[in-house]
Amino acid sequence: MRFESLSKYFPSPRFLKPSHIGVSFSDSDIKAVFFDRTLRKPHLKNIVVPLEKGSIVSGSIVNVDDVTKKLSIIKSNFDLPFVFFTIPDELAYIFSVSIPVSAGLSATESVAFTIEENVPLILSDTVFDFISTEIVKAESEYKASFVVAACAKEEVEKFVKVIYASGLEPVGCIHESQAIANALTPRGLSEKLCVIHARENVIGIYLVKNNITHFSTLRFISGGDYEHQFLDEYEKFLEYCSKYNTNQEGPIKSVFVCGEFVYAKKTVEALFNFKNHKDHIDNIHLSNVWMNVLKIEKDTPNINYEDSLNLAGPVGAVLSDIV
Amino acid sequence: MNLLPNKEKEFLKKGLKLRFVIVALYLLTAFFVVGSIMLLPAYFLMKGQLSSIKLENYNTKTVDGGSIEEILNIPNEINAKLKFLQSNVGNLSTVDIFYKIINLVPEKVVLNSISFSRNQDYKEKTGIHILVSGLALDRGSLVSFSALLKDSNLFSLVDVPVSSLTKEKNLPFSMVLFIENQK
Numbered sequence: 001m002r003f004e005s006l007s008k009y010f011p012s013p014r015f016l017k018p019s020h021i022g023v024s025f026s027d028s029d030i031k032a033v034f035f036d037r038t039l040r041k042p043h044l045k046n047i048v049v050p051l052e053k054g055s056i057v058s059g060s061i062v063n064v065d066d067v068t069k070k071l072s073i074i075k076s077n078f079d080l081p082f083v084f085f086t087i088p089d090e091l092a093y094i095f096s097v098s099i100p101v102s103a104g105l106s107a108t109e110s111v112a113f114t115i116e117e118n119v120p121l122i123l124s125d126t127v128f129d130f131i132s133t134e135i136v137k138a139e140s141e142y143k144a145s146f147v148v149a150a151c152a153k154e155e156v157e158k159f160v161k162v163i164y165a166s167g168l169e170p171v172g173c174i175h176e177s178q179a180i181a182n183a184l185t186p187r188g189l190s191e192k193l194c195v196i197h198a199r200e201n202v203i204g205i206y207l208v209k210n211n212i213t214h215f216s217t218l219r220f221i222s223g224g225d226y227e228h229q230f231l232d233e234y235e236k237f238l239e240y241c242s243k244y245n246t247n248q249e250g251p252i253k254s255v256f257v258c259g260e261f262v263y264a265k266k267t268v269e270a271l272f273n274f275k276n277h278k279d280h281i282d283n284i285h286l287s288n289v290w291m292n293v294l295k296i297e298k299d300t301p302n303i304n305y306e307d308s309l310n311l312a313g314p315v316g317a318v319l320s321d322i323v
Numbered sequence: 324m325n326l327l328p329n330k331e332k333e334f335l336k337k338g339l340k341l342r343f344v345i346v347a348l349y350l351l352t353a354f355f356v357v358g359s360i361m362l363l364p365a366y367f368l369m370k371g372q373l374s375s376i377k378l379e380n381y382n383t384k385t386v387d388g389g390s391i392e393e394i395l396n397i398p399n400e401i402n403a404k405l406k407f408l409q410s411n412v413g414n415l416s417t418v419d420i421f422y423k424i425i426n427l428v429p430e431k432v433v434l435n436s437i438s439f440s441r442n443q444d445y446k447e448k449t450g451i452h453i454l455v456s457g458l459a460l461d462r463g464s465l466v467s468f469s470a471l472l473k474d475s476n477l478f479s480l481v482d483v484p485v486s487s488l489t490k491e492k493n494l495p496f497s498m499v500l501f502i503e504n505q506k
Contacts (some may be wrong), residue, residue: 016339016342016343016346018342087326092326127326127327127328127329128326129324129325129326130324131324149324149326151326153328156326156327156328157328160327160328160331170327170331171335172325172327173325173326173327174324174325174326175324175326178324320324320325322325322335
């Protein structure tokens with residue numbers, strides 16, 4: 001933003017940049033978190049509302065009425081109407097592109113041309129946004145690298161519709177992997193990280209660099225050995241990372257694990273058992289979702305750790321900027 | 324990053340603009356309210372001073388009422404005095420009358436005195452009574468002097484006593500000139 005340096009000293013009034021509830025949707029429940037991110041020790045408020053089976057299937061809303069009803073419960077629990085919500089990983093596509101840029105050339109248009117090459121959707125049915133990660137001079141022109149997130153427009157509109165129907169007002173939407181990265185990775189950390197979002201039936205593994213999710217993969221767990229299935233996916237993830245490590249950025253330094261506590265613990269154990277692998281990473285953490293909210297060594301949050309581990313998505317949504 | 328559809332983003336921008344306008348209006352209102360509050364002490368001070376000045380003026384009026392009236396009456400007074408003077412003078416100054424008489428004196432007539440009195444009654448008339456006395460070398464000069472005075476049309480009456488004409492030469496005389504007051 002043009003006035004970033006000024007806004008540091010003259011922060012926008014809250015009315016211009018309203019506080020918002022962070023909401024994340026999964027197949028089993030809706031999680032909502034609210035705290036005032038301008039305070040050093042904010043009061044944390046959360047609610048997890050279970051959904052009827054089949055209301056959301058593979059991230060997509062099926063039972064509009066049930067989701068609206070459950071969102072109304074969330075509305076009645078919070079005093080403010082603004083919602084920043086996450087799109088489930090099942091619906092989001094994340095990819096990186098490098099495109100020539102020059103003065104007078106719209107980056108949005110250039111990125112739009114690459115959508116259909118990277119996403120199984122037609123451009124008119126897609127909503128997308130992007131973040132530039134690098135600009136390099138290649139011969140006579142400049143090339144910019146972007147991380148692009150895209151999603152089916154129809155799916156996002158379903159979420160927007162249920163949010164409005166429940167009396168809330170959407171102010172932003174972000175893919176869940178980015179929201180989790182916002183919550184778990186310390187601000188300004190430039191090293192490459194792996195973030196694992198472990199749940200009962202699905203595990204998300206994300207590659208995060210400079211607080212931006214560059215790549216994500218999902219593994220649906222269908223019975224059998226949880227650890228084995230996770231390690232299988234994790235190995236593929238590491239292979240991908242080493243294969244596409246074109247910028248010689250070095251290996252992944254740390255792994256942050258979040259999600260449902262039982263499965264997060266299983267995942268950490270599996271990672272320790274993985275130590276004989278050539279790509280083993282020593283620095284493995286069960287995450288602190290309040291990393292960018294409060295200093296946990298000084299202030300004890302009023303939500304217990306086991307529960308908070310599953311709130312990385314909504315916490316990251318609260319931490320996301322509207323503009 | 325914000326994956327909301329463009330339509331929703333437009334709503335967001337409109338909402339932001341609306342909030343900005345509202346915040347600006349609030350600030351403007353606050354500015355006026357604070358400004359008004361800051362002006363209040365000055366207002367009350369001025370009001371106090373104004374009331375004390377009014378009180379002072381009121382007191383001054385009662386003390387100096389007579390003198391103000393006197394001052395206001397000066398033009399009327401002057402007017403009355405001027406009227407009085409005009410009525411007395413009848414547009415003729417004493418110096419002018421003297422000047423005209425002296426102008427008409429022939430070579431062989433010498434004036435000894437001129438007596439001038441206003442508002443005198445003479446032969447049932449009121450006006451300026453002038454008594455001129457002197458010495459005429461011959462009778463003819465005295466007659467011509469009295470004739471010149473009559474012809475001047477300045478005097479309503481030129482009275483030369485016959486006794487003044489008894490001698491042939493070096494005859495002393497005293498004549499009455501009368502100018503009737505204008506009505």
